[in-house]
Amino acid sequence: MSMFSIELNPVSTKEKIQSYLDKLEEFVEFSSSMKIIGHRFGAHKKYPKNLNRRKLIEQYSETHDLADFAFSFTGLNSLEMDIRLWKDGNVYIVHDKLKKKLPSEARMYMFNNSLEKFIRTFIEKEYYKKHHIYLELKLSGKIFDISNFQFFPDILNPQEKALIERTIDTLESVLAAHPDKENIRKSIHFISFSLSSLHYLYTVSKNEYDTFLIVSTDIFMKKSLSKMFFYFPLTEKEKSRIIFSEWLKGIWFDPKQIKNPMKTFHYINQERKNKLKFFLSSYGMKPEKLFKKLKGSGEKLPIEGVIFECT
16 A cells, blocks of 8 residues: 555545645646546555455455445545456456455455446446546566567467456446446546557447556666566657557556656657547655656646545
């Protein structure tokens, strides 16, 4: 958990988030449709991280309860969550990789917190009319080819393709008969450290859902390590891939790991036909250090959303 998290308290969380945004507005240009996003539902301690260990499961809340709390009390209007495919062919909201054999408590939790059940609740409560969700595709790490300084291979394995295909099938089966399905789709988005996974999802979904790339770093010593863990580093080659991926809708980034984020992203957008939307992670560094880094960086960067870590 980040040491720069906002303490999750229904009395003070709204005020703390708003205070942060007020200060941040000096350095960025907020969208009129600003997304205030809770990382892991905005409830890190109660979010389903690891379902492989029985003793951890009792501390996790039901995902629909987490959403209710976030939207009703914290000032968040959007939520980030992780999705994984298990051996039963269903997609679940969970961070860590799922083992083939799980405790009975884990299977019960998963049954109550599948992606399908969450989406049905999200629709039934009409959250989609004012709120957004961002689904992070949890993928395996890739082998790094040091000779060519790239992933080897930079393709998806069958299990990763199955996650994407099953996720789209799940969403579309829920939405099939809903009269407001077009607006519901507009409230559901996908994020990933993998440009390949997002492109595959774009193809499979026939461009029905917006896709956002999470980038990691352009700091020299960290780029190789970043690639090994399947994070997306901002090498010159990868910047070009972003520039020519016209289907991509936006970027999530942490200013801490990027030398000059404003200059970097302004350059990328200048080279693109379809302009990207940018989402800033607020919890990678202390606010005063983040504001100092952004100060004097030239033209303000347009920001579509800010991601907060809450405890």
